Amino acid sequence: MNPNLLRPFGVISPLMALCIASAAWAQTVESARIHAVRPDEISWVELRKTPALFRAVIHGAQEKAGPFTFRVRAAAGHRLLPHTHPDDRTITVLAGTYWSAVGDTWDDSQLVAYPQGSFYVVPAGVPHYSAVLEGETIFQESGIGPSRNDMVVKP
Template identity: 30%
Template sequence: MKPKAAVVIIGVAIATGSSLGSIARSETDTRAIISPKDVKWAPAPASLPAGAEAALLYGDPTKEGLFALRVKVPKDYYIPPHTHPKAEVVTVLTGKFSLGMGPKADRTSAKPIDAGGFMAMPPQAAHYVFADEETVLQITSVGPWSIDYIDPRDDPRLNIAPDGRRGAAQRED
């Protein structure tokens, strides 16, 4: 069996000192009203390739329970094939990206999804993402949430350059 790199996406933010952990809502919060101008963006956790930003709107993805998270990615951003242990519901708020299904990335078979598009994936559904332009996604799921890269060499936390930059491993295959 091929080993998987299980990474708790927001838990990593706390463990690596990212500011996302500091904006998590307490367990006693039962409602949230956030206007677009009040969304607080921070660097995404190290479990995502460099360049993404994230804003936690509701809940705490490191704990049991519902959460809502926005992720902003630049044009040409790529998330290698991965799975999540729980269902993932995603809405494209702005921009456009392409979603591919399966354990191997194939740009030609990825389906473009424009702003306003919606997708829901069951647990363990292998998928990958290419950003066709700067894109903001809203992810709703239940925690604890994690990302399991199909190929552990794609885990950006395993490829930290001496200068601290991170990114998907360079492979020869």
């Protein structure tokens, strides 16, 4: 057989493979959905009046499998006693200053200030606590569910 007769197939086969791959990629891109929340779409739910505490679910749900993100808006005086989570948590301070410390017993002297723009990670299972000492603070917290807050109780 003349090898020149097969030459067109050597060009056509890779082109066909490229077309098929491009079509598959296009379907993946078209079926993907971007989850976006604009500031005016955030729905705050009041959890407590004094000191004021609000929460807004941004993405997913802490109780369900998969990634989740929520925001907390808290007034001065808010304290979250020592607790742990079964997953790593990432915290970004969006407004104000958030105070946090590692440990299973509350100790004001251990609190570290995280001003607006700060980011930190609390590893899974690490006892920690937090507070808002002045003004209003908004922070965003993310993790992988299913998750929960396990309060540390000392006798």
